Amino acid sequence: MLRIENVSVSFGGKAALDRLALEIAAGEVVSVLGPSGSGKSTLLRVVAGLQPPDSGRVLLDGEDLVSVPAHRRGIGLVFQDHALFHHRDVWGNVGFGLRMRGDSRQEIERRARYCLDLVGLAGYERRSILTLSGGEQQRVALARALAPEPRVLLLDEPLGSLDRRLRDRLLEDLAKIFDELRVTALHVTHDRAEAFALGDRVAVMRAGRIVQVGTPDELWARPADEDTARFLGLNVRDGTAVRPEAITVRPVAPDQGGDGVVRRAVRQGPTVKLEIELNSGETLEAVVAALAHPAPGDRVQIEVDEHGVSELSVEGPKALHGFDR
Ligand SMILES: Nc1ncnc2c1ncn2[C@@H]1O[C@H](COP(=O)(O)OP(=O)(O)OP(=O)(O)O)[C@@H](O)[C@H]1O
Ligand SMILES: [Mg+2]
Known part of the structure; x- marks a missing residue:
């Protein structure tokens, strides 16, 4: 279970996160839905260990992550701009995390193949990243994040740069993959349809705080306030x-x-x-x-x-x- 306890972050005296609290159960996907500037990316950066909080804690299965460096948190990241290694091919990207932690050649082979299959890119191993479409690149980013079997997956507007039809298809694929793997994931977006499609629960964020959490049906039936x-x-x-x-x-x-x-x-x-x-x-x-x-x-x-x-x-x-x- 991931537990975010009263996390605050300010930049130049302005609060980006304001005592934000949120819990994600094991195997649950929570989508944070909020307008631009509400602090979504900052929240993910804090959980990932890329942004130290001014106060508050992040606990993963009871362990305080604050003193654990980013690369040891067991967290997988998928961002809008892919951040793939363009000088490596698909295989080099997907196997990256596994090589970094010193997995055996056999294990890398098995795991990378499994993840490429999962995202529908079997056969793409030797393709250069530069020759892939935006949707394919995003699938590679997902396979790379999933390969080391992260304890938590963080996704920041993962479909933001894709056209609508591709988004819809990838959304369905993502939801299926999350179901199958029982991934614990925190996903952020400003898009209602994306949040409703992926989140078991959706957390509405405004001005650095979570203002309401519920299933898509609960939010639709009983929104907390006017905004x-x-x-x-x-x-x-x-x-x-x-x-x-x-x-x-x-x-x-x-x-x-x-x-x-x-x-x-x-x-x-x-x-x-x-x-x-x-x-x-x-x-x-x-x-x-x-x-x-x-x-x-x-x-x-x-x-x-x-x-x-x-x-x-x-x-x-x-x-x-x-x-x-
Ligand atoms: N490194 C930084 N230095 C200064 N201000 C920052 C920094 N990072 C974020 N902010 C500010 O914190 C606030 C929240 O930013 P954040 O990127 O978390 O929002 P967001 O919800 O992800 O927005 P978007 O939907 O546009 O991606 C914004 O006002 C932003 O300008
Ligand atoms: Mg953002």
Whole structure:
């Protein structure tokens, strides 16, 4: 188990991490989801041993890591920019950690082959890194990180530089690999879809703190506060979060009034996102599945399913649990 205890880090008097606390169980993948500048990379650097905390501790299976140097922590790293060795081929990269710790030739062979297979790159052993696509490079980075069987895997926006289709495929592959290996992993991203796809639990981060932790379904059903609700893509209305899929939208004749007008309709695969301007001037987002959906300019009537509404805490990030309806 990885336990991050009240870790603080400041740069020039400004807090990047502010008494941050988080626990990751053995075999669990936790995704930290936060906006740019919220301290995600700093958090991973502290866990990896690349950034000493001003205060607080990081414990791995009960052992305080603070005095353990980075290369002895048993931590695997995958970063957005790969950081692969460009002068070595795929095999040289994947076997690197194993050679560094003096594994036998046979063991390196076995382990490197297993990991290349795992990421779908069997047969790529002798390819130069420079000839690989971005997605392939990211798979090599993953194989290299997994090869020494790290106790914890850290991933910093691992799919950030890839195009959407490739991201979606790699996301699925990553989730399968994590399942199969029962990896303990801490993954950070600013992308909701990525966090929801990879994390057994998702920790929402803001301004150097974790403000809410839960499964993707828990967060979606009950975001703790307004900022979190908005960041996740929920509507905020009168101190409540309203889920876009809980809103039924019916077209009405132009002379019948209705509750508002559709401003935008964007297909997102199987569903369509509607941006509705209510008569009050408020904007509401609804998600509908019908092929015959209202179009921009249509006047509509809306109905909100009460099960799709949850109270928000007005006290902000500190009140994590006191919002039962
Ligand atoms: N070495 C450093 N020196 C000074 N300030 C730093 C340093 N590293 C990070 N910071 C500051 O700490 C804050 C958090 O940075 P961090 O890189 O952890 O954010 P992030 O959540 O990873 O953002 P992004 O999503 O853009 O990668 C930022 O305000 C950043 O400018
Ligand atoms: Mg970052």
